[in-house]
Amino acid sequence: MWTHRHLLGIEPLSKADIETVLARAVRWHELNRKPEKKASVLSGRTVVNLFFEASTRTRTSFEIAAKRLGADVINVSPAASSVIKGETLLDTAKNLVALRSDAVVLRHTSSGSSEFLARHLDASVVNGGDGAHEHPTQALLDAFTIKQRKGKLDGLVVAICGDIAHSRVARSNAILLGKMGAEVRLTALGTMMPVRADVLGATVKIEKRLEGAVEGADVVMMLRIQTERFGGAMMSTTREYSRTFGLSAAMLARAKPDAIVMHPGPINRGVELDTRIADGDRSVILDQVEAGVAVRMAVLELVLGQPSS
Ligand code: CP
Numbered sequence: 001m002w003t004h005r006h007l008l009g010i011e012p013l014s015k016a017d018i019e020t021v022l023a024r025a026v027r028w029h030e031l032n033r034k035p036e037k038k039a040s041v042l043s044g045r046t047v048v049n050l051f052f053e054a055s056t057r058t059r060t061s062f063e064i065a066a067k068r069l070g071a072d073v074i075n076v077s078p079a080a081s082s083v084i085k086g087e088t089l090l091d092t093a094k095n096l097v098a099l100r101s102d103a104v105v106l107r108h109t110s111s112g113s114s115e116f117l118a119r120h121l122d123a124s125v126v127n128g129g130d131g132a133h134e135h136p137t138q139a140l141l142d143a144f145t146i147k148q149r150k151g152k153l154d155g156l157v158v159a160i161c162g163d164i165a166h167s168r169v170a171r172s173n174a175i176l177l178g179k180m181g182a183e184v185r186l187t188a189l190g191t192m193m194p195v196r197a198d199v200l201g202a203t204v205k206i207e208k209r210l211e212g213a214v215e216g217a218d219v220v221m222m223l224r225i226q227t228e229r230f231g232g233a234m235m236s237t238t239r240e241y242s243r244t245f246g247l248s249a250a251m252l253a254r255a256k257p258d259a260i261v262m263h264p265g266p267i268n269r270g271v272e273l274d275t276r277i278a279d280g281d282r283s284v285i286l287d288q289v290e291a292g293v294a295v296r297m298a299v300l301e302l303v304l305g306q307p308s309s
Helices: 015-032 057-066 090-098 114-120 136-150 168-181 211-216 238-243 285-303
Strands: 046-051 072-076 103-108 125-132 157-159 183-186 206-207 219-222 260-262
Touching: 015 057, 015 168, 015 285, 046 057, 046 090, 057 072, 057 103, 057 136, 057 238, 057 285, 072 090, 090 103, 090 114, 103 114, 103 183, 114 125, 114 238, 125 136, 125 285, 136 168, 136 219, 136 260, 136 285, 157 211, 168 183, 183 211, 206 211, 260 285
Parallel strands: 046 072, 046 103, 103 125, 157 183, 157 219, 183 206, 219 260
Antiparallel strands: none
């Protein structure tokens, strides 16, 4: 049974919770591939997208997800709102909920911002990415994509490679995949690896070199360098970074022959990922984007308490 009014991170979810989201998403994934994509389980409900950071995939897929379930959707851009007059996050959100909104999807630069709102709002809060903390729906859609390709999560070797220290995607994925029984290998430049990477889970293994992480992996997940979260000076040059931590065809050859390549987007082509791999037949990057709608439909349905039969 799903008992969460909010989705604030992967950490509070049990293995059964994760399985519930993934199972519900299968139904929505099938619906999304039909010409007629509408359901009515959230008819009459209102979802607010409140995004304080740029987003292409997460914001649009939450909007599509809510609309496909029959909800009304309001997109609030802080730059065009009273935030620029000094209104606080909490006041902004409280006013949006006073309009009788049922759920707020929040993306914010500050870690813990979703949890803060959840404590104060009479509405469901869904974390659309909070600082370097968590991006739970990204990890859920990644798990959905892996399960579609590999049929399971348990026992797989997943290499998460890149800017681990600043990546909420890496954190949510490492926690989720560990809970589901996968072996998670993390690799990054020394300056991009958190000091306490072990807190991401007992199953996490730290590899100093990309080669070590990719060797024999079932899944290779590449990450963007989060330049917006640090002032630079984390690496010598992007060319040098690409040479040591970029995924080339030769590097991918170390993984299992049927290994898949993932990336949450946006991609810095030619930096963390060779463009031929990004567009190649082992890339599931656009499958991840497609899965985002189904998984976010499942999440909205569950947190708003209307699982349909
Ligand atoms: N993966 C992801 O969060 O992409 P956006 O920043 O475009 O939402």
